[in-house]
Amino acid sequence: MSTPHQSRADRRRATEARILDSARELFAEKGFERTTIRAVATAAGVDPALVIQYFGSKRELFDRAVQALPAPLTATDADELVDQLLASLGLKLGGLPEGALAMMRSMLTDQAAADHVRAALGRQIEGVGAALTSAEDAELRAALVVTALLGVTIGHQLLGLAALRAAPAERIAALLHPAIKALTAPPG
Amino acid sequence: MSTPHQSRADRRRATEARILDSARELFAEKGFERTTIRAVATAAGVDPALVIQYFGSKRELFDRAVQALPAPLTATDADELVDQLLASLGLKLGGLPEGALAMMRSMLTDQAAADHVRAALGRQIEGVGAALTSAEDAELRAALVVTALLGVTIGHQLLGLAALRAAPAERIAALLHPAIKALTAPPG
DNA sequence: CGATTCACTCTACAACCGTTGACCGAACGC
DNA sequence: GCGTTCGGTCAACGGTTGTAGAGTGAATCG
Known part of the structure; x- marks a missing residue:
């Protein structure tokens, strides 16, 4: 029930990560269009406006959430x-x-x-x-x-x-x- | 400029077909969500309300537009x-x-x-x-x-x-x- | 301890969506 | 010819969406 004390910066990082996790999950499940900022916010236990405040726009949130390129191939045979x-x-x-x-x-x-x-x-x-x-x-x-x-x-x-x-x-x-x-x- | 006279039933069938064609094209290009009834109507040269009047809902329009099952396989070798x-x-x-x-x-x-x-x-x-x-x-x-x-x-x-x-x-x-x-x- | 920063919320707006119901005018049946 | 049907339009509603701005209260810092 109590994460006893957290520095402000820690809380910030934690909620930001929670938002990104929820976003990744919902984007993966429903795709870009059908995922609403409100749903992401609710899943992260946060106000929708905060998502925009942190990430700028839905598109930028998506970009940040999915930054995972497939590793380049290095095979020779x-x-x-x-x-x-x-x-x-x-x-x-x-x-x-x-x-x-x-x-x-x-x-x-x-x-x-x-x-x-x-x-x-x-x-x-x-x-x-x-x-x-x-x-x-x-x-x-x-x-x-x-x-x-x-x-x-x-x-x-x-x-x-x-x-x-x-x-x-x-x-x-x-x-x-x-x-x-x-x-x-x-x-x- | 003039399709001289057309029976009412002919006109009806023609516009219905035009709507279905536009719908197919847009659904194929943008998918269900991103295709709006307004866009289909505009492409067919018709009022959005008419699309609903004829097909009931966007979903039913989609169903009617895509009714094309892949032929069942009959191969034996x-x-x-x-x-x-x-x-x-x-x-x-x-x-x-x-x-x-x-x-x-x-x-x-x-x-x-x-x-x-x-x-x-x-x-x-x-x-x-x-x-x-x-x-x-x-x-x-x-x-x-x-x-x-x-x-x-x-x-x-x-x-x-x-x-x-x-x-x-x-x-x-x-x-x-x-x-x-x-x-x-x-x-x- | 007082002032300030800042994580976070509330309220609201403007745009867009699917859908509805009232309406108009030309083709129809008699 | 006349009343009716019906293809088609117009205007609007209710809901949802992304997003902006003002505000609040607690952690921070001097």
């Missing part, structure tokens, strides 16, 4: 690549950070989120394509790999398809592995 | 299956109907659209799984195939990724083909 891709799309080890889910949730209906995701996917594709120079159509193949995994992630994390939810992540990864290799392998 | 899947996800022959795009565009932020898509994907998965009884994990494999293709379609049609847009559909289909076979093939 195909097997390592597959593992990194599966991890970066949340198919391994506990799923994606909530900020990334929020971004994905909003990507089809919010212009800014769409731009952000397009750019992130573009970088991923570039990275995968670079590891694939041996094959022709390297960039196209890379794009197919990345978007295919994106689809699996959407079905799993955002749509919650039962057939995917029921399966352990390692099993999914094991099944995807040969498919990705088939996509990236040179013909023949 | 794997090769045929692949072709049907590629076609049903708009990767062949001129893309998806606009109603399907509208549904997909809204699926991450609108509950009703999400339910609809989940059900449609579930049926697809069931169909693919049935054609895969030879393999273990048939349903999981089917789910991965369907969601992977969903991802490619999203990247292509909804996000407009340059790397995919630039490629001819047959090339994409040709590259996906072996990957899908790898996903559906029994181990060994």
Whole structure:
């Protein structure tokens, strides 16, 4: 009942963090549009005006809440690549950070989120394509790999398809592995 | 300037169709939430009230505008299956109907659209799984195939990724083909 | 201890939304 | 021809949203 004494700065940091957590959660669950500042404020136990006062606008709150870029790919061979891709799309080890889910949730209906995701996917594709120079159509193949995994992630994390939810992540990864290799392998 | 005389019933049907067309286009472009009845009405050259008068509510308008289910799968062998899947996800022959795009565009932020898509994907998965009884994990494999293709379609049609847009559909289909076979093939 | 800062709340505004009901005029049935 | 139907418009309401500004009370500092 009592957090005995807290410095003013501590309280400030704490409520700011509470607001950001609530925002992340709601943005991930409902997307940018359908998440209202009032709902975020209520979830954080705070007045709506405070959210604006701290973060300036709903858009800036969103930006602050989701600042989580997928780690750039550093793989050099195909097997390592597959593992990194599966991890970066949340198919391994506990799923994606909530900020990334929020971004994905909003990507089809919010212009800014769409731009952000397009750019992130573009970088991923570039990275995968670079590891694939041996094959022709390297960039196209890379794009197919990345978007295919994106689809699996959407079905799993955002749509919650039962057939995917029921399966352990390692099993999914094991099944995807040969498919990705088939996509990236040179013909023949 | 003059469509000389039109029967009242003809005019009615014509404007109703104009409204539905505008609705489909806007829903596909912006999703359910961000599409306003006022915008649909303006695009159709009509008063907003008329849209409600004809269709009852925004939700019913949406339902009427998108009534386009993916054709059920009837494939019995794997090769045929692949072709049907590629076609049903708009990767062949001129893309998806606009109603399907509208549904997909809204699926991450609108509950009703999400339910609809989940059900449609579930049926697809069931169909693919049935054609895969030879393999273990048939349903999981089917789910991965369907969601992977969903991802490619999203990247292509909804996000407009340059790397995919630039490629001819047959090339994409040709590259996906072996990957899908790898996903559906029994181990060994 | 007095003055000031600052975390936080209250109230309110302006814009936009979906939806409604009253109304108008031209096509219809008789 | 005349009364009625009906495609279509107009104006408005009630609700929700993002956001601004004034205010309050407790922690801070000299």
